[in-house]
Amino acid sequence: MTDSNALDPEDRKIVTLARSARARNGVPEGAAVRDETGRTYVAGTVELDSLKLSALQAAVAMAVASGAKSLEAAAVVTEAESASAQDRAAVRDLGGPGTPVLVAAPDGTVRATVTAG
Numbered sequence: 170m171t172d173s174n175a176l177d178p179e180d181r182k183i184v185t186l187a188r189s190a191r192a193r194n195g196v197p198e199g200a201a202v203r204d205e206t207g208r209t210y211v212a213g214t215v216e217l218d219s220l221k222l223s224a225l226q227a228a229v230a231m232a233v234a235s236g237a238k239s240l241e242a243a244a245v246v247t248e249a250e251s252a253s254a255q256d257r258a259a260v261r262d263l264g265g266p267g268t269p270v271l272v273a274a275p276d277g278t279v280r281a282t283v284t285a286g
Contacts, residue, residue, distance in 0.1 A: 176271075194213040204241065214227070229243075229259040245271070266284060
């Protein structure tokens with residue numbers, strides 16, 4: 170586990186945004202991504218009859234829809250121990266295999282940092 174205060178301020182920001190999205194919307198996961206220009210995109214889990222997206226997939230989709238060309242980093246706040254293969258694939262598609270994905274607990278404590286690889 171990583172103390173959130175030990176994170177780079179920009180990484181701490183996306184963890185905070187992801188945590189806020191989860192809490193505000195009452196969804197299982199919240200996520201945030203930062204693009205190549207420093208803009209951030211925030212989303213929660215989408216659970217419709219016709220559309221199901223994890224929070225991280227939704228955040229990547231928002232970045233793409235807004236014209237992002239690449240990602241610098243991603244964060245997901247979840248009960249899960251790690252980011253799923255599908256979530257890492259979505260980040261990899263836009264950011265490349267080396268893009269860091271911060272996986273944080275609901276209290277904001279970063280459990281792991283993995284690459285989209």
